Amino acid sequence: MGLEQMIPSLAGDGFFTTQVNRVIGWARKNSLWPYPFGTACCAIEMMATLNSRYDLSRFGAEVIRFSPRQSDLLIVSGRITLKMMPVLTEIYQQMGEPKWVISMGACASTGGVFNTYPQIQGVDQFIPVDVYIPGCPPRPESLIDALIKIQQIIDGQAERHEFTRPDRPAEAGVVEQARKN
């Protein structure tokens, strides 16, 4: 493989030391299985990213899973409406740990131009997001960039930010509770 030449200590004694975290992270970041939550035109760009021209498999993330239980990267690409938000939360909950979330495009991140009654003004209000992609829709290069940033987070090169959200009014969540009852 030529690995012996690349890692000097291997060439000598035949072993090298590392951290378990790093080894597992190295494996994880190069075998992300994304769950595509595509609801709008961003999903078209996501498909373009997966195609041979941009070829997301170069980064080991081409195995799209349509079951949240088999995936570890949620790509929210498109408008999320108030009918869709409970579905998205449920999908997110069903993904096994560890999991990461990309909020792709203006609509998923902020609501975009749709400041209207059914449009969720940013999915990060209700699910934690690791990387946001600006653009309407973002080009495939942006999604690749976001994926690399996710890889850096997994690898420990970038800090995974703590999620802080503003306090909510006491009656928050009543609609959702009404739906469940």
Next chain:
Amino acid sequence: MSDSAKPPAAAPAAAPKKPRLAENDIDHELLKRKLGDRLLRIEVAFGQTVLHVAREHVLEVLRTLHDDGELSFRMLTDITAVDNLKREDFEPARRFKVVHIVYSLEHGKRLRLETAVPEQDPTCPSAAPIYKGAAWVEREVYDMFGIQFAGHPDLRRVLTPDYYEYHPLRKDYPLTGKGERDNFVRAEELA
């Protein structure tokens, strides 16, 4: 040479008349003869014939338009509604307007039916017994405007979620809603 000395601009040449669509060429006398006094008013708006009908006669008028061999408006294009709340000549007795658009495949003619619906009692007879396709579009009108369709087989919301409390296309409903979009349980609170 001052501006006032300029000769008056020549009157613009009359815009060429748009050719009338054949589907809008409808014999008004025939409609009047067939529908009689159930027809409140007949007008031509944007080249299209519009029948104004009282709410209690909608079903009969639709039945005649559908069944009569000389009319045979067998296809329902759409049912929609208008909320007149923000109009200058608003009156509560005519707050909503239910609009039926029907088409005759046999004769290639299109027709619009307008029915005033009051604010206090927003109901309208359902066209579902005559046009089967009316059931779904009436659900949409009910969802968006809160107009009840009497005789509808299954009047449920179709676009907004079942728990939704408002009718978003009413003019007194704010564009950004009443906080429903910000009112979900966070993923970490559910876990």
